[in-house]
Amino acid sequence: MTQRLHFVFGGELVSTDSNEFRDPASIHMVGVFPDYASAYSAWKAEAQRTVDSAQTRYFIAHLHRLREENREASPTGELGA
Numbered sequence: 795m796t797q798r799l800h801f802v803f804g805g806e807l808v809s810t811d812s813n814e815f816r817d818p819a820s821i822h823m824v825g826v827f828p829d830y831a832s833a834y835s836a837w838k839a840e841a842q843r844t845v846d847s848a849q850t851r852y853f854i855a856h857l858h859r860l861r862e863e864n865r866e867a868s869p870t871g872e873l874g875a
Contacts, residue, residue, distance in 0.1 A: 796858070797828065797858065798828075798829060798830065798856070798858040799826055799827070799828065799857040799858050800826070800827045800828075800829070800830055800832075800833035800854050800855065800856055800857060800858075801823075801825070801826050801827075801833075801854070801855040801857050802824035802825060802827065802833050802836045802837050802840065802852060802853070802854055802855075803821055803822060803823050803824060803852065803853060803855065804821070804822050804824070804840060804841075804844075804850065804851055804852030804853055805817070805818075805820055805821040805822050805850065805851075806820075806847070806849050806850050807849045807850070807851055808849075809849065810848055810849055813851075813853075816849070822840070822852075824836050824837070824840055824852070826857065830854070830856075833854050834854065837852050837853075837854050840852045
């Protein structure tokens with residue numbers, strides 16, 4: 795079975811209708827998780843912890859999708875590293 799890593803992170807956004815972080819240096823990196831279910835659990839816990847801060851948002855990044863992009867053929871026909 796292919797490993798499907800997920801990364802949970804978040805922080806304060808510039809505005810509630812944006813995905814731009816107010817201070818990228820202070821992004822809270824929750825962690826990397828081996829599957830979506832555990833990433834979702836961590837995301838939900840952080841989202842609930844910060845529910846009173848309307849501009850704070852947490853996200854789940856699908857790291858396995860980024861790794862798969864590297865496997866696509868390059869313009870020269872070679873596989874990515």
